[in-house]
Structure formats: C-alpha cells, structure tokens
Amino acid sequence: MHEHPISIEHVRKVAALSRLAITDDEAAAYQHDLAKVLGYIDRLRQLDLAGVEPLVNVGDVRDRTRADEPGPTLPTRTLLDMAPESFEQFVRIPKVQGDGGGA
Amino acid sequence: MRSARDIARGVAAREFSAESVTREALGVIVRENSRVNAFTQVFHDFAIEQARRVDEDVAAGKPAGPLAGVPIALKDNICLSHGRTTCASRMLENYHSPFDATAARKLINAGAVVVGKTNLDEFAMGSSTEHSIFGPTRNPRDVTRVPGGSSGGSAAAVAAGMVPVAIGSDTGGSIRQPAAFCGLVGVKPTYGRVSRFGLVAYASSLDQIGPLARDCADAALVLDVLCGKDDHDATSADLPPPASLANVDEVLPGLVLGVPTQAWSPANHAGVTTALESSIAAYKKLGAKVIDIDLPLSDYAVAAYYIVAPAEASSNLARFDGVRYGRRAEGAKDLTDMLCKSRREGFGPEVRKRIMLGTHVLSSGYYDAYYTTALKVRRRVKDDFDAAFRAGCHAVLMPTTPGPAFAIGEKIGDALAMYMEDVYTVGVNLAGLPALSIPAGSMGASAAGGACVNLPIGVQLVGRAFDEARLMRIARMLERATDFAPAHAGGA
Numbered sequence: 001m002h003e004h005p006i007s008i009e010h011v012r013k014v015a016a017l018s019r020l021a022i023t024d025d026e027a028a029a030y031q032h033d034l035a036k037v038l039g040y041i042d043r044l045r046q047l048d049l050a051g052v053e054p055l056v057n058v059g060d061v062r063d064r065t066r067a068d069e070p071g072p073t074l075p076t077r078t079l080l081d082m083a084p085e086s087f088e089q090f091v092r093i094p095k096v097q098g099d100g101g102g103a
Numbered sequence: 104m105r106s107a108r109d110i111a112r113g114v115a116a117r118e119f120s121a122e123s124v125t126r127e128a129l130g131v132i133v134r135e136n137s138r139v140n141a142f143t144q145v146f147h148d149f150a151i152e153q154a155r156r157v158d159e160d161v162a163a164g165k166p167a168g169p170l171a172g173v174p175i176a177l178k179d180n181i182c183l184s185h186g187r188t189t190c191a192s193r194m195l196e197n198y199h200s201p202f203d204a205t206a207a208r209k210l211i212n213a214g215a216v217v218v219g220k221t222n223l224d225e226f227a228m229g230s231s232t233e234h235s236i237f238g239p240t241r242n243p244r245d246v247t248r249v250p251g252g253s254s255g256g257s258a259a260a261v262a263a264g265m266v267p268v269a270i271g272s273d274t275g276g277s278i279r280q281p282a283a284f285c286g287l288v289g290v291k292p293t294y295g296r297v298s299r300f301g302l303v304a305y306a307s308s309l310d311q312i313g314p315l316a317r318d319c320a321d322a323a324l325v326l327d328v329l330c331g332k333d334d335h336d337a338t339s340a341d342l343p344p345p346a347s348l349a350n351v352d353e354v355l356p357g358l359v360l361g362v363p364t365q366a367w368s369p370a371n372h373a374g375v376t377t378a379l380e381s382s383i384a385a386y387k388k389l390g391a392k393v394i395d396i397d398l399p400l401s402d403y404a405v406a407a408y409y410i411v412a413p414a415e416a417s418s419n420l421a422r423f424d425g426v427r428y429g430r431r432a433e434g435a436k437d438l439t440d441m442l443c444k445s446r447r448e449g450f451g452p453e454v455r456k457r458i459m460l461g462t463h464v465l466s467s468g469y470y471d472a473y474y475t476t477a478l479k480v481r482r483r484v485k486d487d488f489d490a491a492f493r494a495g496c497h498a499v500l501m502p503t504t505p506g507p508a509f510a511i512g513e514k515i516g517d518a519l520a521m522y523m524e525d526v527y528t529v530g531v532n533l534a535g536l537p538a539l540s541i542p543a544g545s546m547g548a549s550a551a552g553g554a555c556v557n558l559p560i561g562v563q564l565v566g567r568a569f570d571e572a573r574l575m576r577i578a579r580m581l582e583r584a585t586d587f588a589p590a591h592a593g594g595a
Contacts, residue, residue, distance in 0.1 A: 006463075018417065018462040019424070019439070020455055021447035030459055033518060037460060040519055041406045044476050047483075054478030055485060057308040058535030058568075059295045059338045066334070078201045084431035093426055096438045 006035060104131065107173045107267040107321040111214065114172035117161060121172025125154035125216050128174035132218065132265045139241045139250075141259040143179045144186045145219040150174070153216045160214075168214030169328055175210055176260045176269040179220035180227050181312070182301035183207050190303050191235035192225045194429045194449030204301020205333045206270065206312045213328045218266060221256030225451045226420065227272055227305045229253050230280055230524040233515050234453045241511065242284060244589070245548075245556045248508040251281030251524075257315050258285040268316045268325050272302055274309045275408050276503075276528025279540035282315050283503035283561025286542050286589040288322045288578065289315045293569050294535030295340035298333030306415035307338075309408075309532040318588065319541065319579040323347040326571060345571040351579045358577060360386055360564075361396035361496035366527075372506035374546025378560040378587075379502055382543045385585050386500070396491045396499065400483045404530035405522055407484065410464050410477035411533070416454075417461030423449060456518070485534040492567050498577050499565040502527050503540040507548065507558035531565050538565040541578045542588040559589050 011031045015022040022030070076089065085092040104127070105113070114121045129147055136142050157172050177183060180190045182200035189195050203211070211217065224234040232240040232255025240255040242248040243263035250259040254271025258281035261269050271278040273291035282289025290313040297312045304310060314325035330344035366379060383393050425431035425445030432448050435441030450458070464473035491499055505526060514521045531538040540561035550556040566574035582588065 010463075011459075014459050014463045014466065016443075017466060018455075018458045019421075019442040019446055020450075020458065021440075021443040030456070033456055034460060034463065036519060037409060037522075038463075040522075041410060041473070044403055044406050044480060047400075047403060047480065049476060049479040049483070052479040052482050054475055055482035056478055057338075058485065058533075059308075059340070064337050074201050079427070082199070082201065082428040084425060084429075091426060094435050094438050094441045 006031060006038070104128065104264045104267050106318065107170065107316065107324055110173045110267065111167070111169060111171045111324070114157065114161060115167035121154035121157040121216060122151060124172050125150050125174055125218065128218055128266055131263070135243070135263045135265055138246060139243050139259045139263050140238055141221055141240055141256045141263065141265065142176065142219045143189055143191065143222050143237050143256065146186055146217065149185050150216050150218045153211070157214050157216065168212065169324060170210060171214035173215045173268065174218045174266045175215040176219050176221045176257055176266045177207060177217055178223050178254050178257050178271045180223060180272060180303040181207055181270060182303070183217065183220070185217070186220060188220070188303065189236070190226045191223050191237055192449065192451065192454070193236055194423050196236065196430065198429060200301070202301065205298035205335060206329050207301065209328055209331070210270070221254070221260055221269060223256055224253035225454050226303065227253040227274055227277055228416070228453050228457055230276070230521050231514065232256060233511065234451055236451070239511050242508045244286065244558060245508065245550050247510055247550060248558070249284065249511055251284035251508065253277040254315065255281045258282055258287055258289070261285070261287055261315050261317060268314055268321055270312060271315055272310055272312050273532065274305050274412060275532050276525045278313050278315060279503050279528050279538060279561070279563060280524060282540040284508040284559065286559030287315050287317060288319050288539060288541050289313065290322050290326055290539040291531065291537065292326065292330065292571055293537040295338055296537070296569065296571065297329045298331070298336040298339045300333055300335035304419040306412040307419060308415060309412060319575055319582050320348065320351050322539070323351045323575045326575070340569065342569060345569070347572040347575040350572065351575050352583070353576060354389065354580055355497070355573065355576050356390070358386070358389070358391040359495050359497050360391055360393045360500045361491045361494070362393060362500050363396050363398040363401065365398050365401045366501035368505065370505050371502060372546065374507060374544070374560050375502045375505060377546070378543035378562055379500070381587070382500060382562045382581060385581055389580055389584055393500070394494070394496065396494065396496065398487045398491070398530070400480060400487050401530050403480050404484050404533060405526055407477040407480040408525065408529035408533060409460070409522055410473050411481065413457040413461030414465050414474055415461070417458045417465065420454070420458055425449070481533045484530045488534045488536060488565065497566070498574060501563050501565070503561035503563040507546055507560055527563060536565050536568055537571050537574055538563055539574060539578055541581060544587050545589060557589070
C-alpha cells in the first residue's frame with residue numbers, strides 16, 4: 001500500500017473549504033491520516049469500470065411535487081430560541097466583512 | 104424483562120400495567136447503566152407519564168397499539184421533542200429538538216414508552232461507540248469490550264435487559280455490527296422503508312433506521328411499526344408496511360440461500376467461520392438449498408463506502424454552522440472565523456476527519472477520480488447482489504463481522520482497522536438492500552483477571568429489496584431451530 005501524496009497546503013485548503021479551524025500540528029496529523037485512508041481507497045484503481053453508469057442513490061429519486069398549500073410550521077419564537085444569539089426577529093451573527101469575509 | 108410481544112399483549116389484556124413494566128425497566132437501567140453506559144439520557148418522569156397514558160387509554164377501552172407499554176430506547180441521533188438530541192457531540196450538547204422524528208412518533212403512537220436516548224459514535228460515525236462525549240459504552244457480555252457501533256448504546260441497553268427493544272440507525276453496519284457483538288437481532292430495512300425525517304443525517308443515500316431486539320419476532324413487531332410512507336421524507340417508499348410479524352413463525356419451503364465465496368475470508372476469526380458453517384448446516388437440516396455465489400466487488404465496497412459516506416457527510420454536516428442552533432464559538436472576529444472555530448470546537452476528531460476526507464474527494468480535480476469512481480463501484484456492488492437474487496437466492500448468508508467484540512481502545516488509534524469492521528456490512532448499504540444480523544454462536548475469549556467469556560458471533564442475511572417479511576421468516580427459522588442466541592439478562 002503506497003502513501004497517497006497530499007501536501008500540507010492541500011490539507012489547509014480542504015480545512016478551509018470544510019470551514020474547520022486547524023493548527024499546524026493538526027494539519028500534519030490530517031496529512032498522515034488522510035494519506036493512509038486514501039492509500040487504501042486507491043485499490044479502486046485496479047478495477048475496469050469503463051461503461052459503468054454511476055449509481056448515486058438506489059431509491060426512487062424523482063422530484064415529487066405537492067400542492068402549494070400553507071400548513072402548520074414551527075413558531076418563529078421556538079426557532080429563534082434555538083439560535084445561540086438572536087435579536088428581536090433576527091438571528092445575530094458576527095460581521096460578515098473582514099479578513100474572512102465573502103464566505 | 105419479558106419480550107415486547109408479551110408486554111404489548113399483557114398490557115392490552117390488562118394483566119399488568121404499562122406503568123409497572125416501565126418502572127421495572129427504569130429499575131434495571133438505574134442498576135445497569137453505571138456498568139455499561141448505554142444511555143445519554145434517561146427520562147424517568149416522562150416515561151412514567153407516557154406509561155400512565157397508555158394504561159388510561161386501555162382502561163378507557165381504546166384499542167391498544169401493537170407496542171402498548173413496551174419500554175423502548177432511541178439512539179440519540181433521532182429527534183425527540185422531549186430531552187436533548189445530542190448525537191454524542193459537543194456541537195449539539197444542549198440541542199432541544201422542536202419536533203419528533205417520524206420514527207419516534209410512530210413508536211409512541213403505537214403505545215411504546217420512550218425511556219431514554221442511547222449513546223453512539225458522534226454523528227453515527229464509528230464502529231465501537233467510543234467516539235462519544237459521554238464516554239464509551241461497554242459491552243454487557245464483557246465490559247472490557249466495545250458493544251460495536253455506532254448504535255452501541257441501543258445494543259447494550261437491550262443486551263443488558265434494560266429494554267426489550269431499541270432503535271438504531273445503520274449507514275454502513277451501525278445496527279447489524281452492534282447486534283452481532285451483543286448477541287442480538289438487528290435489522291437494517293431496505294432503503295426507503297423507514298422515514299428518516301428527524302434522523303440527524305450522516306450519509307443520506309445510505310442511512311436507514313431499524314430495530315435491535317432479542318429475537319426475530321420482537322424485531323419484526325417493531326419493524327412493522329416503523330415502516331411506511333412519510334410525506335416529510337421524499338425518499339420513503341409508497342408501500343404498505345411489510346407485515347413481517349404475521350407469518351414470521353412459518354417455515355419457508357424451497358428456501359435457497361447464497362453464500363458468497365468472499366464470506367470465507369482468511370481474515371475472519373475462527374469463531375466467525377465456525378458460526379457460518381453451523382448456520383449453513385442448520386439451514387440444510389431445515390431443507391434449505393445452499394449455493395455458492397460470487398460477490399467479486401465486495402473487496403472494494405469498503406473503499407467505495409469511505410468515499411461516498413464522507414462525501415455526503417461533508418455536505419450534510421455543513422448545516423452545523425453555529426448560526427441557527429448548536430454550538431457557537433466565542434470571540435470570533437468575523438463570520439467565517441466563527442464558522443471555523445465553532446466547527447473545530449463542536450466536532451470530535453473522527454467527525455472532522457470524515458468531513459475533511461469528504462471535502463477532499465469532492466474537491467475540484469479529485470471529484471472524478473474518487474467520487475464518480477465510487478459511484479461506479481456502487482453500481483457494480485448492487486449488480487452483484489442482483490445477480491445472486493436472479494440466480495434464485497431468497498437471501499444471501501454471510502458473516503456480519505470478521506470477528507467478535509474487540510477490546511475498548513484496541514482499534515481507536517487505527518482508523519483503517521476500525522473501517523475494516525464494516526467489510527461485510529457496507530456493501531448492503533451501497534446496494535440499498537434489507538439485511539439483518541442474527542446470533543449464530545459464540546467463541547471463548549479471555550477476559551480481565553484471566554477469566555473466560557463467551558463472546559457472541561452473528562451472521563448476516565441480506566434480502567431482496569422490500570422483501571423484509573421473507574427475510575424475517577428466514578432468520579426466524581434459524582433462531583427456532585438452534586440455541587445460538589445467548590442467554591439474556593433477565594431471561595428472554
């Protein structure tokens with residue numbers, strides 16, 4: 001089983017895409033752990049899969065439509081009470097602009 | 104603890120009350136839970152309240168539900184508007200669901216008494232119930248060993264005699280493997296059989312809810328209640344429930360079972376091979392025809408699974424952002440910083456690793472090499488099973504796991520060793536088929552202090568899609584013809 005080469009930079013990029021804060025030590029640990037799992041996964045390269053149709057879901061995944069009729073919903077207050085921070089009718093979040101803005 | 108069938112019958116006939124049964128279950132939980140750590144929460148008052156309502160309804164002459172007065176435990180990734188729904192995660196440590204999962208609602212409507220929520224690997228990601236903020240659950244058969252996972256709390260609760268039946272979820276074996284490790288029957292229904300509305304999603308194209316019980320008839324009783332179309336889950340199939348309990352005791356004439364050559368892997372513990380041989384011998388004695396089949400892609404199913412499941416998980420767990428509910432980190436400088444810190448604090452190491460793995464395999468430049476390839480393997484895995492069924496098999500018989508319950512801590516540092524626990528189970532989820540694990544013997548092992556314990560071994564039966572009723576009958580035949588099931592706490 002060969003180790004799959006993924007760079008520390010790529011690990012950091014994946015962490016950023018995953019919205020996970022990551023320390024230098026963790027990046028190195030992930031590089032090792034992911035390489036190990038990906039090395040195992042590489043066995044799939046042995047297979048000849050030409051002409052095989054990918055199977056996303058075994059279930060009946062057709063779009064289903066229903067009448068657009070209002071029904072009971074959860075009360076706004078209940079939903080706002082679940083939020084870590086709320087203000088009047090709004091969920092409060094930190095500023096969007098900044099170093100990490102444009103998320 | 105009586106069987107669920109006996110409880111429901113006795114409560115309906117007013118031979119004893121739901122309250123007395125519930126108090127008995129709560130008593131066992133108080134006694135046993137410190138030993139096995141099966142529960143994340145126990146609902147003493149709420150359980151008594153539900154039981155009294157059942158007793159009042161029965162006294163008022165209302166029709167008793169099929170689970171009247173049956174104490175039941177729910178895996179703590181199934182939403183209930185009582186208590187918390189934690190997923191054994193810091194992220195949802197204080198999360199109170201505003202609604203009940205459809206499965207929970209169906210059980211309660213059938214008269215079941217929810218006594219608590221059970222421990223799991225965080226977000227159902229694991230095979231040992233060690234990845235939990237509540238600490239590991241212990242196997243009641245040998246508390247130095249794991250109960251399996253991720254539905255290990257549900258399995259331990261049933262095996263320790265705390266409840267007659269419990270509910271788990273199975274994405275890659277998370278009902279069947281703990282059932283095997285704890286000497287129980289555990290059923291993963293066909294994809295689409297049971298609504299997942301209110302099940303916290305791990306991998307949506309694989310997840311199913313199902314029962315763990317001490318025998319096939321109790322499992323069938325609960326399965327029938329769980330099944331059915333639900334407008335809140337677009338993937339739920341528009342079919343009537345399987346009515347699997349009705350004929351569960353009838354022997355199937357002309358039964359044909361397929362045993363894959365891959366079932367005889369040299370990686371199996373000797374006890375697993377022996378259990379498979381004993382099961383085959385028992386079925387042959389019952390008149391079944393057992394044929395050799397080939398599932399050539401099964402050696403690749405784990406690899407495909409550890410692409411598909413993390414890919415879906417990375418997408419599903421994106422909802423945990425510290426904005427609308429769940430944990431939010433303090434002192435973030437902006438929104439992205441808050442998201443990254445909240446998720447870092449909220450998720451444990453295995454969950455973070457699977458999110459990273461899933462994000463990687465879906466990322467630009469890697470998508471086709473990993474994700475598309477895995478989906479092609481998924482097609483071939485399903486085709487292999489279909490070929491076996493076309494060849495006349497009513498079910499496929501193979502091990503549930505390569506070995507018995509392992510020691511706590513033994514595999515936690517080795518992700519690949521842990522993932523290989525799923526070698527016989529993940530293919531079934533990829534193919535969307537119904538499957539169950541049933542006790543098939545035991546093997547001796549050394550326990551703490553030089554003592555010897557008998558560890559349960561399970562075998563797995565995989566059925567045709569939506570053929571649960573027949574699958575339960577096939578399993579029941581083995582159960583009734585053998586004494587493979589371990590003696591259960593309190594007597595079964």
